[in-house]
Amino acid sequence: MKVLFILFVFLFVIVIAGVFLFKGDKDIVEESPSDLIVPTGIENTVTYGDDGYIPASLTISIGDTVIFQNMSLRSTWPASNAHPTHTLYPGSGIQKCGGGEAIFDACGVVPIGQEWKFIFTEQGTWRYHDHMRPSMQGIIIVE
């Protein structure tokens, strides 16, 4: 009987310890690599002219900033592909506009002569477009 009691207490302790250990695992907040990227401070410029984005393809390093300058004679709205959802770039999406979060979406027109900038923290090949004229396309390659 005493052995049975000790066995019961032993199992009880193991079960309680297991519950706490399992609960502990859930509390660990995993940071995605992009949260750890420090901006490099390096700025690269893409010019939007009447024929589209120049350069059409730009290769940068992770953490670099891209400045989208509107040198055309009309407003532009650079945004991640795909039109019209803008969800290709991780964390981006037109539905997040106005939320205060920095996403790969100007979330509005960039007037003539103005610019909009974005820091790329995700490696990959990121296609984007002018939301006002979706046939105007460009590529940012983040290495």
Ligand SMILES: [Cu+2]
């Ligand atoms: Cu669009």
